[in-house]
Amino acid sequence: MIDELKEEEIVNKVGGRFKLSTLIQKRMIALNQGARPLVDVRGADKMTIVIQEIMQEKIYLDLSGRLQTVEPTDELGNDGETVDLTQPIE
Numbered sequence: 001m002i003d004e005l006k007e008e009e010i011v012n013k014v015g016g017r018f019k020l021s022t023l024i025q026k027r028m029i030a031l032n033q034g035a036r037p038l039v040d041v042r043g044a045d046k047m048t049i050v051i052q053e054i055m056q057e058k059i060y061l062d063l064s065g066r067l068q069t070v071e072p073t074d075e076l077g078n079d080g081e082t083v084d085l086t087q088p089i090e
Contacts, residue, residue: 004051014054019061024050026067027059038069 004010005020014020027050031037037049038058053059062068 002047002051004055010051010054013057014060020054022065023054023059023061023067026061027053030067 011017011020014023024047028046031046031049037053039049039052039056041049041052044052050059059067059069
């Protein structure tokens with residue numbers, strides 16, 4: 001288990017253990033489907049990438065439970081508004 005998951009800071013940052021679990025699951029699916037990491041962690045596994053994205057406040061769950069980011073992404077041509085990372089790129 002990653003040390004950050006043992007700390008209350010990450011749980012409080014997300015808003016609870018259930019939300020943390022949901023956020024991790026949704027982001028892992030997005031990464032497994034080819035989404036680009038939003039943090040630069042060389043040689044890290046996907047779980048470490050997700051934890052760092054959460055700790056650096058790059059990703060979050062919106063009120064509908066969708067995975068979102070406030071970071072612009074190259075493939076979306078986004079200017080910084082929130083992006084639903086669970087939707088396919090068109």
